[in-house]
Amino acid sequence: MTKRIVVTGIGATSPIGGTAEESWQALLAGASGARSIEAEWVEKWQIPITFAGQAVVPAADILTRQETKRLDPNSQFALIAAREAWADAGSPGVEPERLGVDWATGIGGLWTLLDAWDTLRERGPRRVLPMTVPMLMPNGGAAAISMDIGARAFSRTDVSACASSTESIANAFDHLQAGLADVIIAGGSEACIHPLPIASFAAMQALSKRNDDPATASRPYDVTRDGFVLGEGAAAVVLETYEHAVARGARIYAELLGGSVTSDAYHITAPDPEGSAAARAMLTAITNAGFTPGDVAHINAHATSTPVGDIAEYNALRRVFGDAVEGIPVSATKASTGHLLGGAGAIEAVFVIKALHERLAPPTINLTSQDPEIHLDVVTSPRTLPDGDLLAISNSFGFGGHNAVAAFKTL
Template sequence: MSTVPEVVVTGLGATTPLGGDVPSTWRAALAGESGARPMDNDWATTYEIGVNFAAQLRVPPSEVLPRPEIKRMDPSSQYAIIAAREAWADAGAPEVDGDRLGSVVSSGIGGIWTTLDGWDTLREKGGRRVLPMTVPMLMPNSATAYVSLELGARAGAHAVVSACATGAEAIGYAADMIRAGRADIVVAGGTEAVIHPMPIAAFAASRTLSTRNDDPAGASRPYDVDRDGFVIGEGAGVVVLESAAHAAARGARVYARLAGVGLSADGYHITSPDPSGGGQVRAMRSALADAGVAARDVVHVNAHATSTVVGDLIEARSIREALGDEADHAVLSATKSMTGHLLGGAGALETIFTVLALHDRLAPPTINVANPDPELVLDLVRDTPRALPAGQVAAVNNSFGFGGHNVALVVTSV
């Protein structure tokens, strides 16, 4: 009788508004730093946009990648390659048959810089000036394709798209590839590069962005009574997932187990979450059941918590319902308060934070919560990290997206 392979995390990589790699990003998160700052451009004035700040990358790709690579990749793929290279090196650059190696690196929006730049070129200079690499650069599977080419991954190169749940769903899909026996190792995560005037204007028009132009660093404030929207961010997070048997055979360092995946859809509204939170609860309960983890074992939750007026409390109530009274023993972190919202990259970066929280036994803080919402029914980690208990424990990472996509991942300690 065959058994389902256990999935472990053996490599981490990222480029974010807090740092150019995982160690610098994690240090900044534990220190409660904000990656939000004014943008060095005139977009707000030129295009009459009410927001002039964002959480931009701390280290530009031009400082990391050679010019030929930058020219043939959209920024979203550039970020993914930077994160994937770090994750692969962190995993020890394992020797693996390419037929047993997969890639699932996705973006919620894709190559929007390439798309819009290509349209501007066509409109202003004509079709002959449009770059021949435009389509490979803008296609939403470009990032995962480049990662698979880089590593020789032939077990599959996939791009799942579920808006702001994309990065987490990509990691869940990667885990399922290993469980199904399709691969021994999968490089997985999410990436996004949308700090461009058009999407910023669109989000501003929908009244989902914070307009605290006088205080960018304090603008993302999940669960604060004065929250007024999210801060748009950019970056990528990538993990190396591996079957436990394969990792053990090569003596790999293991950060944690990716133990459970829960997916659901609201079927309610294209942008608004179901007020009942039913889909979120189903995703969390499914992930716990998939992991074989009891609610009492959950000591930490990394919340989706974008800093929107409605969404934050729906999620808080959903966590309480999913965990029941055991929610009293779990501490909550809302790390978008520091990173901003990386959209398709958010769930992957927050999975990395969840893994490191268990590995280091430290829950990262939530900043900018001067006046906690009285309806918050959970123990929020504020301003400074919180120690997590020793022993075999579990954590949940939530990611939700426009369209009613709900993803919950359960990570367990080793």
């Protein structure tokens, strides 16, 4: 028997807001989280890209001093978002053995790893902190969350580049269907605004070069788009069976209909320009939920603002929806938040959930001249969605050819 899975809590810390609600309101207002990096290492290492989507509320302003000392920034963001989502869900009373964590990250404890390497080279092995390995582990965020809420069913971590947290949500759906838990916290986090990844992304010509105007740098679908804006933060959703939620009188935001994961098997960084595997991920997520492409009322696109990536996703959308794609409201929210890598799918899932709950598609900022090769109905100001049951999908695609799509519906 197929179980109904619902969303009862959301949380986030992002470049445009310290909470899920603050991030949503800033998104609707057309805010941009991209700003210049005020760090000495930018000049010291002559970093070519001098801006990023930095978390608007520092983790140290929220967590205790001991938590910030014992957790990598990636795990700090994870804990903040998960705590908010858990409280928003009413801190469900559930047996620890029936409570799970499906978390994700694209890179993990980067700051801890590289700081420890600097310490080793400059001060010797005796000065390397004993907590270095636990802090740099990619599963550090999942572990921190599981210990914080006492989740003993399982604590898992997906690492699939920029598809990671959408994959974690799809996996959480499967785990609830399989009866492995009654309640799961799912989501993802990333904290890698550091000179090394910025230098690397810049070397591969992936980042926008608009140092003089960071706020307008992320420009999905625009003819002048020149790369993505690196972002940081985390987002979390509390998922549970419908029966469990109703029994405890929980507020329900939306229904999660499932997800799909596919692989391009094409190139380590470039997407398949034909978009066949990405299209299959979308179609599978929709059809497995019992719907057809014609039922989709809203799309939150991956839309990173790279010249190649936006076209590849459009080709995938065209494969699934045909000419009808031109009539579906599409939001490209990375224009506001930047690209949170392993946390991107989670924050975008929160935005889709809010869009369905409030029947309001969020805007895509910085689109001044739409690429004539991309025939999409891109939402550029908040748009009311129709009455009735609404189906929406959220797309995430990552290096390595990872594709993940999650499908949500109004309840």
